[in-house]
Amino acid sequence: MSRVIKVEPLTPDGFAPFGDIVDASGSPDKMINGGLCGRHHDLATLDFGRDGRAGISVFNAQARSLPYTLDLLERHPDGSQAFIPMTAAPFLVIAAPDEDGVPGTPRAFLTGPYQGINFFRGTWHGVLTPLATPGIFAVIDRIGTTTNLDEFPLDSPYTVTT
Numbered sequence: 001m002s003r004v005i006k007v008e009p010l011t012p013d014g015f016a017p018f019g020d021i022v023d024a025s026g027s028p029d030k031m032i033n034g035g036l037c038g039r040h041h042d043l044a045t046l047d048f049g050r051d052g053r054a055g056i057s058v059f060n061a062q063a064r065s066l067p068y069t070l071d072l073l074e075r076h077p078d079g080s081q082a083f084i085p086m087t088a089a090p091f092l093v094i095a096a097p098d099e100d101g102v103p104g105t106p107r108a109f110l111t112g113p114y115q116g117i118n119f120f121r122g123t124w125h126g127v128l129t130p131l132a133t134p135g136i137f138a139v140i141d142r143i144g145t146t147t148n149l150d151e152f153p154l155d156s157p158y159t160v161t162t
Contacts, residue, residue, distance in 0.1 A: 001142045003158045007066070007085040009107040010093060010117070018107075018123045020044040020109025022116035029100035044118035047080040052144035058086075061135035069136060071095060071157040073103045075150050083128060084116035086136040090158065093117050094126030103152055108160045124152065 008014060012021055020043060028038025048054055073096055085091060092113045098101035103124035111117070118140075119125050128137060142148055 001071070003156060004159045005070070005094075005106060005108045005158050007092070007108045007110045007160060007162050008028040010052075010111045010115060013083065014107070015095070015109060015117065017097060019080070019120045019124070020118040022082065022118060023112075024114060025063075025112070043131075044082055045120070046082065046118065047121045048091060049078045049121070049144065050083065050141035050145070052079050052148075054141040055141060057139045057141070059083075059128055059135075059137045059139050061130050061137065063130045063133045063135050064092070065131065066113060066161055067091075068092060068129065068160040069110055069157050070108075070126055070160055071154050073106065073126060073152045075103075075122055075124045076121050076142065077150060078144060078146050078148040080121050081117035081141040082139065084138040084140070085111070085114065086138060087109065087134065088113040088141070089130065090134035091131055091135070092126070092129040094129065094160065095119065096122060115116035143153045144146070154158065
């Protein structure tokens with residue numbers, strides 16, 4: 001039997017337990033480049049551990065649709081992971097609290113145009129889930145010698161719906 005999760009808008013308060021929202025809406029923090037560029041400054045707390053370094057990769061993920069079947073959660077114990085969309089299309093963000101080393105009840109968020117996210121180190125989350133093509137994202141995460149990945153298949157999947 002499938003369990004149901006309703007999608008909620010991505011807001012700073014709702015997403016705060018899981019990470020940061022990377023968003024360029026609103027007024028910039030300061031103007032630079034002779035007043036021709038607005039800088040939205042220091043939007044995420046990146047964490048690469050003491051034995052890692054920052055890396056930027058580009059992911060091209062297959063688009064999904066709602067309702068979406070959530071049957072796997074993962075986390076990165078050694079570093080944060082940021083997803084910056086390279087299109088204006090919204091994407092689905094799924095995150096769950098940690099409950100004694102396993103994921104608790106997940107929550108699903110829908111991004112606005114040009115919103116990205118940064119998962120804190122160790123946050124359980126769903127896989128990258130664009131809802132339109134192309135699903136191209138810049139990903140900033142830890143590069144190091146450890147696998148930095150824990151996967152948790154769900155015995156009883158969730159259905160994510162509007």
